[in-house]
Amino acid sequence: xxxxxxxxxxxxxxxxxxxxxxxxxxxxxxxxxxxPSEAVMPLAGYLISLGKFSWFWVILFSTLGSLVGSLIxxxxxxxxxxxxxxxxxxxxxxxxxxxxxxEKFFEKRGEIAIFISRFLPVVRHLISIPAGxxxxxxxKFLVYTFLGAGLWNGFLAWLGYFLSDKWIxxxxxxxxxxxxxxxxxxxxxxxxxxxxxxxxxxxxx
Numbered sequence: 001x002x003x004x005x006x007x008x009x010x011x012x013x014x015x016x017x018x019x020x021x022x023x024x025x026x027x028x029x030x031x032x033x034x035x036p037s038e039a040v041m042p043l044a045g046y047l048i049s050l051g052k053f054s055w056f057w058v059i060l061f062s063t064l065g066s067l068v069g070s071l072i073x074x075x076x077x078x079x080x081x082x083x084x085x086x087x088x089x090x091x092x093x094x095x096x097x098x099x100x101x102x103e104k105f106f107e108k109r110g111e112i113a114i115f116i117s118r119f120l121p122v123v124r125h126l127i128s129i130p131a132g133x134x135x136x137x138x139x140k141f142l143v144y145t146f147l148g149a150g151l152w153n154g155f156l157a158w159l160g161y162f163l164s165d166k167w168i169x170x171x172x173x174x175x176x177x178x179x180x181x182x183x184x185x186x187x188x189x190x191x192x193x194x195x196x197x198x199x200x201x202x203x204x205x
Contacts, residue, residue: 011039011043013025014040014043014044014047015043015047018053019053019057019058019061020061022040022044022058022061022062022065023061023062023064023065023068024065025040025065026040026041026061026062026063026064026065026066026069026149026153027065027066027068027069027072028069029065029066029069029124029125030065030066030067030068030069030070030073030124030125030128030149031069031070031072031073031125031128032073032125032126032129033125034125036121037124037152037153037156038121038156039168040062040156041058041062041153041156041157041160042156042157042159042160042163042168043160044058044062044157044160045058045156045157045158045159045160045161045162046160046161046163046164046165048157048160048161049160049161049164055157058153058157059150059153059154059157062149062153062157063146063149063150063153066118066145066146066149066150066153067142067145067146067149069128070128070141070145070149071128071142071145073126073128073129073132074128074129074131074132074136074138074141075132076129076132077128077129077130077131077132077133077134078132078133078135079132102130102133102134103134103135104134105134106130106131106134106135106136107134107136107137110131110134110136110137110140110141110144111140111144113127113131114127114128114131114136114140114141114144114145114148115144115147115148116148117148118145118148118149118151118152119148119151119152124152128141128145
């Protein structure tokens with residue numbers, strides 16, 4: 001699997017390159033790249049247990065990486081997402097009404113959505129783009145991203161520290177959850193498309 005190859009590459013980079021690669025990989029993890037934090041952070045925790053890394057720098061660099069990656073995705077959504085929806089949205093059954101709904105959603109529930117998404121596989125790779133498209137308040141976006149990412153990264157590092165040389169089990173047993181979340185997202189998208197097509201047919205009658 002591609003994710004397995006990426007996880008092995010992450011292990012090699014972090015083991016040889018230190019904190020920079022923790023930061024860089026978490027930047028990618030917070031964007032659309034399939035970098036599993038369940039492989040990056042437990043390894044960092046394991047290296048803490050060996051005395052090669054310290055808790056402070058692992059949490060700092062990983063969380064800053066998550067913040068930078070999320071911010072880049074936010075800007076992509078803010079400057080590109082809206083233009084894309086207005087120009088090509090009709091080909092994806094999206095229109096101005098959906099853009100307005102996105103704005104209202106992130107205005108009312110953006111904080112909880114951003115915070116919780118940091119703990120959900122797949123979702124955390126994507127959530128920042130619609131947050132930018134919906135013009136979520138930037139300060140709130142940064143605060144809740146920092147809090148959620150910090151807690152999640154710290155938890156994974158702690159598991160890696162606790163499991164020691166068995167840290168890889170975290171990545172192994174998290175994969176079924178990744179697949180489940182992805183399947184649920186696909187089902188929701190399919191349901192939304194079916195509902196949208198059905199509504200259009202009613203309007204055309």
